[in-house]
C-alpha cells in the first residue's frame with residue numbers, strides 16, 4: 153500500500169466543478185485584486201470564526217507581522233514565542249525589529265506551557281504569540297490572564313487551526329487578533345499563498361488593511377510606509393468554495409485521529425494528548441518515539457509517508473544564531489524535535505489505509 157503523508161487529491165476531486173466554475177466567474181469578471189470575492193470571503197470567514205472582522209493578506213507570515221506592526225511593536229520590544237513552532241511565528245516578530253523570547257511547550261500537548269511564561273516577562277515584553285500548534289488551541293485562559301496582569305497583547309497564530317475551538321469558541325476569536333495561513337497544505341488551503349487577520353478590534357482591522365495595502369486608506373493617499381500583502385480575487389473565490397466544506401474535512405481528520413488514539417498500542421510510541429476543553433482539528437497528528445529515525449525508515453519502507461514538525465528547533469537554526477541560545481537551553485523543544493514524527497492525516501484517507509498505518513505501528517519493535 154502507498155499512503156502519502158498528506159494529499160489534497162480526493163478533496164479537490166469532490167469540489168472540482170464548483171472550483172472551476174468559480175475560477176471562470178473571476179476570470180470573466182476581469183477584476184483580480186480587492187474586489188467582490190475577497191470582500192465576501194472576509195465576511196464569511198469572520199462569521200465562521202465568530203469574530204467581527206477579517207482582513208485578507210498575502211500569507212500567514214504577513215498576517216502575523218501586520219498585526220504586530222499595527223500594535224506598534226518594534227525595536228527594543230520583546231514578544232513571547234513558543235520554542236516549538238514553525239519558524240514563521242518567530243520571523244514575524246523579528247521583521248518588526250522586536251526580539252522573540254522562547255518559552256518551552258508542554259511535552260504532552262506540544263503547546264506553550266503557560267506556567268513558564270511569567271518568568272520570561274520583562275519590562276520590554278509587549279505580546280504573547282499563542283500558537284495553536286498542530287491544530288490544538290493553546291491554553292488560552294491562563295495566557296489571557298497573564299496578558300491582563302502585564303498588559304500584553306495576545307496574538308493567536310492560528311495557521312494550523314482553522315475551525316478548532318477552545319471552550320466552545322473558535323480560533324480567531326480567542327485573543328486580541330489572529331493570523332491565519334491558507335498555504336495549500338493547511339486545513340483550509342488556497343491554490344497558492346494566502347492569509348488573513350481575524351479580530352474583534354475594529355481599529356486594528358483598519359490599520360492592518362491599510363498597512364497591507366501600501367499604507368493607503370484610499371487610492372493614491374498614503375498614511376504609512378506600508379507593505380503590499382493582499383489576498384487576491386482568485387484565491388478568495390476558491391477559498392469561499394472550500395470554506396463550506398471545512399467542517400466536513402476537519403470532522404474526517406478527527407475521526408482518523410480518534411482511530412489512531414484508540415488503536416495504536418505500542419509502548420515505544422507516545423500519542424498526543426488533547427485537552428478535554430478544546431476540539432483539535434489535527435492539522436498534524438504528532439507522535440513521539442525514542443527511535444524516531446528508525447521508526448520513520450520502517451514506515452517509509454512500508455509505503456507510509458511521514459514528516460517531522462520540526463527537525464531543528466528555532467534557537468538552533470543558523471538564522472537565529474544572533475540570539476546565542478546554546479543547545480541544551482530549551483530541552484523540551486529539543487526533545488520534541490529529536491523524537492516527534494507526523495503520521496498520514498488527510499481528508500480522503502480510507503479506513504483500510506488508516507488500518508494499515510495502525511497495524512504497521514503496532515507491529516513495530518524498538519531496538520533494545
Ligand SMILES: *Cc1c(COP(=O)(O)O)cnc(C)c1O
Pocket residue numbers: 211212213214237238240241283309311312332333334335345346347
Ligand atoms: C504555515 C505556518 C505559518 C506561516 O504561514 P504562511 O502562509 O506559510 O506564511 C505560520 N505559523 C505556523 C504555525 C504555520 O504552520
